[in-house]
Amino acid sequence: MAYQFGLKIGEPKSKSFRFAVIDEAFGKGSDSSAEYGLELFKKLNLQLLIVTPLQKIHIIENYISSVNYVSNTEGNNSEIQNLTVEEYRDAKFLYNNTNNKVEIVETK
Numbered sequence: 779m780a781y782q783f784g785l786k787i788g789e790p791k792s793k794s795f796r797f798a799v800i801d802e803a804f805g806k807g808s809d810s811s812a813e814y815g816l817e818l819f820k821k822l823n824l825q826l827l828i829v830t831p832l833q834k835i836h837i838i839e840n841y842i843s844s845v846n847y848v849s850n851t852e853g854n855n856s857e858i859q860n861l862t863v864e865e866y867r868d869a870k871f872l873y874n875n876t877n878n879k880v881e882i883v884e885t886k
Contacts, residue, residue, distance in 0.1 A: 799827045804834045816841040839863055 804812035845866040
């Protein structure tokens with residue numbers, strides 16, 4: 779891809795191709811190969827849209843600025859949450875530290 783579009787590491791303005799879509803590309807590979815690929819995309823100054831299940835998010839979250847989390851708990855309607863990576867990390871921390879339970883407290 780880099781050769782085809784003339785992209786060069788360290789040259790942020792080489793040509794104009796800057797957007798890549800990755801659909802579950804890191805799902806079956808090792809963590810180190812996913813990280814290698816993400817480092818390469820970063821060095822080539824590519825903007826990425828990564829579609830992935832949560833299995834590799836612990837690697838991917840170090841290379842992204844936002845998360846669009848899609849869920850369909852009832853099987854009828856999908857819902858999307860748009861989060862910055864910081865909001866995602868805060869929600870993940872809260873989820874992991876409440877024994878996978880979210881408590882809603884009503885105040886008057």
